[in-house]
Amino acid sequence: MIAWNVTRGEIEDFLYREAALLDDWKLDEWATLFTDDAHYVVPSNDFPAADPTRHLVMIDDNKQRLLARVERLNSRHAHREFPHSRTRHQVMNVISEGGDEQGLRVSASFIVWRFRNDRADFYVGRYDYVLAAAETGGFRIRYKRATLDMPSLEAAGTVSIIL
Amino acid sequence: MLDSDLARLVDEDLTRFRVDRAAMTSQEIFEIETVRVFESVWIYLGHESEVANPGDFVRRTVVGRPLMMIRSRKSNAVRAFFNTCPHRGATICRQDAGNAKVFQCFYHAWSFDSDGALIGVPDEAGYPPSFDRADFGLMPVPRCESYRGFMFVSFNPNVEPLVDYLAGAKEYIDLIVDACDDRIEVIAGKNDHGIEANWKLLAENSFDGYHALPTHETYFKYLAKIDKTDEPGDDSASSSYLANGSVRDLGNGHAVIEKFSPYGRPLAKWAPSYGEESRAEIEQLRARLVKRFGTETAIRMMDNGRNLLIFPNLVINDVMSLTVRLFMPVRPDRMRVTAWAYAPASESPLLRAKRLDAYLTFLGPGGFAAPDDVEALESCQQGYAAGGIRWNELTRGMAREPRATDELQMRAFWRRWRDLMANRVLAGAAR
Numbered sequence: 033m034i035a036w037n038v039t040r041g042e043i044e045d046f047l048y049r050e051a052a053l054l055d056d057w058k059l060d061e062w063a064t065l066f067t068d069d070a071h072y073v074v075p076s077n078d079f080p081a082a083d084p085t086r087h088l089v090m091i092d093d094n095k096q097r098l099l100a101r102v103e104r105l106n107s108r109h110a111h112r113e114f115p116h117s118r119t120r121h122q123v124m125n126v127i128s129e130g131g132d133e134q135g136l137r138v139s140a141s142f143i144v145w146r147f148r149n150d151r152a153d154f155y156v157g158r159y160d161y162v163l164a165a166a167e168t169g170g171f172r173i174r175y176k177r178a179t180l181d182m183p184s185l186e187a188a189g190t191v192s193i194i195l
Numbered sequence: 196m197l198d199s200d201l202a203r204l205v206d207e208d209l210t211r212f213r214v215d216r217a218a219m220t221s222q223e224i225f226e227i228e229t230v231r232v233f234e235s236v237w238i239y240l241g242h243e244s245e246v247a248n249p250g251d252f253v254r255r256t257v258v259g260r261p262l263m264m265i266r267s268r269k270s271n272a273v274r275a276f277f278n279t280c281p282h283r284g285a286t287i288c289r290q291d292a293g294n295a296k297v298f299q300c301f302y303h304a305w306s307f308d309s310d311g312a313l314i315g316v317p318d319e320a321g322y323p324p325s326f327d328r329a330d331f332g333l334m335p336v337p338r339c340e341s342y343r344g345f346m347f348v349s350f351n352p353n354v355e356p357l358v359d360y361l362a363g364a365k366e367y368i369d370l371i372v373d374a375c376d377d378r379i380e381v382i383a384g385k386n387d388h389g390i391e392a393n394w395k396l397l398a399e400n401s402f403d404g405y406h407a408l409p410t411h412e413t414y415f416k417y418l419a420k421i422d423k424t425d426e427p428g429d430d431s432a433s434s435s436y437l438a439n440g441s442v443r444d445l446g447n448g449h450a451v452i453e454k455f456s457p458y459g460r461p462l463a464k465w466a467p468s469y470g471e472e473s474r475a476e477i478e479q480l481r482a483r484l485v486k487r488f489g490t491e492t493a494i495r496m497m498d499n500g501r502n503l504l505i506f507p508n509l510v511i512n513d514v515m516s517l518t519v520r521l522f523m524p525v526r527p528d529r530m531r532v533t534a535w536a537y538a539p540a541s542e543s544p545l546l547r548a549k550r551l552d553a554y555l556t557f558l559g560p561g562g563f564a565a566p567d568d569v570e571a572l573e574s575c576q577q578g579y580a581a582g583g584i585r586w587n588e589l590t591r592g593m594a595r596e597p598r599a600t601d602e603l604q605m606r607a608f609w610r611r612w613r614d615l616m617a618n619r620v621l622a623g624a625a626r
Contacts, residue, residue: 076385076387079384085551087382088384090560100420101563111410111570185386188388189569190569191560191566
């Protein structure tokens with residue numbers, strides 16, 4: 033256990049700013065929050081504990097694919113998201129789970145709303161983060177996992193936005 | 196609607212093939228389709244390996260009907276039952292999958308063994324002497340047969356044997372299962388999602404080579420970057436791969452497109468995106484497949500991708516990864532899709548990880564391509580509401596040797612659909 037001298041308020045500020053970047057579609061800036069060895073993972077609905085090297089998940093991005101995802105969403109050719117949907121990332125129940133050599137472990141609850149074409153979709157679940165200390169102060173994201181509570185994507189259909 | 200009206204939903208002559216958009220929007224047609232298509236042919240249920248051990252079960256909804264697939268503890272046979280208590284109707288199996296000694300209905304605690312026999316009734320003395328347990332076993336689905344591990348059911352007791360129904364599709368299942376060393380397993384974690392569109396639009400989309408470049412430009416760009424191949428354009432490798440594939444009508448509504456794969460394949464074509472660490476292993480696998488199946492068959496197995504539709508609602512895409520996609524009608528404008536990743540049980544952890552990585556890039560609800568397919572299908576369904584235009588055009592390739600970017604495969608699907616809808620196919624008669 034490595035002691036991190038941070039308050040929940042500092043962690044929350046960081047997560048809220050990340051959420052605002054996503055809702056504002058400032059995806060290039062959002063991607064700069066991630067370390068070069070970062071992973072962004074969304075497990076399949078039916079298997080929250082999945083290991084992406086052995087089990088089928090929905091998203092398992094390293095930094096290269098995360099940047100490609102951003103480039104795709106910024107283009108006019110990610111048809112599911114052009115024109116962009118309106119989203120609202122709500123982050124709550126933030127808990128610091130303690131630090132180790134990888135960084136500070138943080139969990140939170142989320143509700144992400146997506147509105148487009150007269151549709152209202154929602155994604156509900158749990159975030160697990162590993163946050164690294166940024167050289168400039170504050171945090172960078174080494175690992176982000178968005179585990180969905182819904183047993184299927186019966187309503188939402190896809191995960192075309194970033195959770 | 197009269198049979199003759201139903202037959203006219205598909206309109207064709209020598210140079211024109213059109214489908215009435217009412218086939219995607221009409222509630223009346225949807226209800227006829229449930230009976231004449233889905234309750235008369237074979238429908239995929241799942242893979243035998245999902246119930247590998249005696250007492251294993253999975254539940255699955257097929258055309259709105261809750262079913263369960265159970266491996267018998269006595270005979271080891273895999274059977275399908277209607278998931279409803281013969282007593283008062285509650286669903287017996289209330290978990291997606293598991294293993295059980297006894298299947299007990301929670302409502303009045305009737306219990307059944309893995310062969311469906313009623314083995315326990317609380318306070319059985321309350322029933323008249325005529326009460327016979329043998330009358331109240333779980334009801335098996337009328338027909339349940341498997342081909343090389345792929346388990347199908349039919350609600351039609353007179354349907355032809357599964358091997359006859361599969362017709363030319365058998366050869367492709369053989370190719371895929373052979374390449375997997377005859378032992379496929381289903382990777383844990385499935386894609387399970389809805390689409391606000393008629394199910395037939397996904398059947399068309401699943402082997403529509405024509406849409407690949409325009410709809411999935413962002414995917415091909417990404418692939419070009421990581422595999423250092425040409426970007427899509429008129430002269431690029433990906434354009435010629437899409438143009439030069441072949442297409443075959445396999446009979447009974449099944450069809451396939453097959454083409455050289457510009458991307459890597461876990462079985463067994465190395466590409467830069469697979470990383471140097473997997474190169475030697477993939478080369479060994481190539482050599483083994485050539486030795487076992489001969490150069491011609493092995494090269495086809497390894498270097499070609501194929502998109503196979505087994506009529507009406509099963510798609511086996513043997514592409515950058517092996518995916519099995521099953522879709523069920525819910526309403527005229529809504530379907531439910533389940534997709535799995537299948538793989539050889541013998542695969543090494545390294546290649547398994549590469550396979551999964553390749554799957555995610557293109558496929559699945561969070562991939563770089565599949566969400567845009569969902570958008571395309573929903574957009575078509577929304578467009579039908581406009582009215583004004585009655586027909587969908589499926590004429591491509593009618594005046595040349597059809598290619599993978601043409602529409603022969605869709606015409607094969609629609610002809611079979613029309614023949615079933617218009618009662619032109621006798622129950623149990625293979626084409």
